[in-house]
Amino acid sequence: MAAADVEYRCFVGGLAWATDSDALEKAFxxxxxxxxxxxxxxxxxxxxxxxxxxxxxxEQAMKDAIEGMNGQNLDGRNITVNEAQSRGSGGGGSRDRGYGDGGSRYSRGGDGGAEGSW
Structure with missing residues (x-):
């Protein structure tokens, strides 16, 4: 294994209230x-x-589970399965400090210009 902190984790959403960890493990x-x-x-x-x-x-087991289980029925609910985001990164890494996501760099100073609307 390359690094000890590498985890192959899936996020599973849309679960029934009755679904427990054992049922989740059995299904996956x-x-x-x-x-x-x-x-x-x-x-x-x-x-x-x-x-x-x-x-x-x-990693292959994780990818197979995402492909095989996403949208499937578990305990009466259609579940969503995708790759979990790492706990360490906030999604964009630490260098950007939250700027540049979703076009936010255009959110300041654009309402007083002479250009009008695009």
């Missing part, structure tokens, strides 16, 4: 070795928040 284990399956619970109520994560031992 057909695609490869599941290292961890976890349902995210509300801190105050302890109830499922309707999403979770499944971590695989290999």
């Amino acid at each position: 284990s057909q695609y490869g070795d599941v290292v961890e399956s976890k349902i995210i619970n509300d801190r105050e109520t302890g109830r499922s928040r309707g999403f979770g994560f499944v971590t695989f031992s290999s």
Whole structure:
């Protein structure tokens, strides 16, 4: 394995309230070795928040699970499955500090110009 912090984790959304970590692992284990399956619970109520994560031992297993499970029915709900974002990065890396996402660089100083509308 290249680096110890590499994880092959899927985000699983749209889960039924009754789906637990064991059911999640059972559903996804057909695609490869599941290292961890976890349902995210509300801190105050302890109830499922309707999403979770499944971590695989290999990238291929993760990709197969995304392809095979996205849009499928699990416990009566059509689930969404995609690659989870790394905890370390906020999506755009640390260099851009949030600027440049979605055209935000155009959000300042554009209303007083002489150009009018585009």
